[in-house]
Amino acid sequence: MTDKSNKNTTAATLEVEDLHKSFGDLEVLKGVSMTAREGDVVSIVGSSGSGKSTFLRCINLLELPTAGTIRLSGEDVKFKGSGKDRVPSDKKQVARLRSQLGMVFQSFNLWQHRTVLQNVMEGQVQVLGVPKAEARERAEGILERVGLYDKREQYPAFLSGGQQQRAAIARAVAMEPKVMLFDEPTSALDPELVGEVLKVIRGLAEEGRTMILVTHEMRFARDVSSEVVYLHEGRVEERGAPETIFTNPSSERFASFIQTTH
Ligand code: ADP
Ligand code: MG
Numbered sequence: 001m002t003d004k005s006n007k008n009t010t011a012a013t014l015e016v017e018d019l020h021k022s023f024g025d026l027e028v029l030k031g032v033s034m035t036a037r038e039g040d041v042v043s044i045v046g047s048s049g050s051g052k053s054t055f056l057r058c059i060n061l062l063e064l065p066t067a068g069t070i071r072l073s074g075e076d077v078k079f080k081g082s083g084k085d086r087v088p089s090d091k092k093q094v095a096r097l098r099s100q101l102g103m104v105f106q107s108f109n110l111w112q113h114r115t116v117l118q119n120v121m122e123g124q125v126q127v128l129g130v131p132k133a134e135a136r137e138r139a140e141g142i143l144e145r146v147g148l149y150d151k152r153e154q155y156p157a158f159l160s161g162g163q164q165q166r167a168a169i170a171r172a173v174a175m176e177p178k179v180m181l182f183d184e185p186t187s188a189l190d191p192e193l194v195g196e197v198l199k200v201i202r203g204l205a206e207e208g209r210t211m212i213l214v215t216h217e218m219r220f221a222r223d224v225s226s227e228v229v230y231l232h233e234g235r236v237e238e239r240g241a242p243e244t245i246f247t248n249p250s251s252e253r254f255a256s257f258i259q260t261t262h
Contacts, residue, residue: 019055019065019068027234028234036211040226043228045215045229060101103181104180106185106188108168115155117153119167139174145170202223227240227241246258
């Protein structure tokens with residue numbers, strides 16, 4: 001058996017099947033599926049309001065999908081009930097699976113009353129039970145890699161937006177998630193700060209981390225992604241390898257979307 005066929009028989013890192021989400025009468029996700037194998041970078045693109053954030057938030061159960069399957073390393077999230085009454089049936093499972101997903105938000109969400117170093121250490125100590133000295137050493141190593149070692153004793157308010165977002169990424173990385181979820185990580189930044197954050201994300205992609213990335217940075221998505229998924233009104237309108245769909249889109253809508261975002 002070749003390596004490739006071997007890989008294809010192993011469980012994907014993250015599989016989402018036919019995900020639906022409604023808010024009251026508003027159906028925001030109308031059956032979205034996605035698979036990420038180890039090392040994949042899947043970018044989700046689409047107009048504002050197309051359901052990108054809702055999709056990411058459903059993956060880590062910040063929103064509860066009204067129907068569909070979420071499977072992490074072959075393990076299905078267990079639900080009971082249906083529709084708006086559908087809830088996870090195993091709280092311990094949710095906590096465990098969630099700890100394997102690292103989320104990075106548009107708005108950084110650092111703990112403001114903790115230093116950068118404490119932000120990166122805290123989860124390791126509290127959630128993973130890593131001894132403090134070890135957590136500090138690992139945190140320092142990660143901060144070094146994102147170019148923030150010199151800022152480790154600063155509080156977030158004293159950092160630029162780009163530095164805060166790099167700290168937030170370092171904090172997520174410190175938890176050694178199986179999958180990192182990014183929701184428009186550069187959208188809140190001044191244009192001159194976007195590059196330093198994309199550079200860090202590119203580095204993570206090159207290390208082979210599995211990532212789902214919601215972004216408006218089309219050039220970047222094209223460069224780093226194994227697959228690009230274009231959402232339109234809660235459905236996948238186009239998907240594929242970037243070199244294929246950007247040069248030869250099958251959807252008119254996607255073609256004009258990339259025209260307007262270039
Ligand atoms: P995107 O991230 O692609 O801009 P969102 O997932 O944020 O899109 O939103 C998709 C749609 O769902 C929008 O119409 C938005 O108003 C709606 N929506 C998102 N969150 C909620 C919520 N908590 N309650 C009601 N409607 C919501
Ligand atoms: Mg959004």
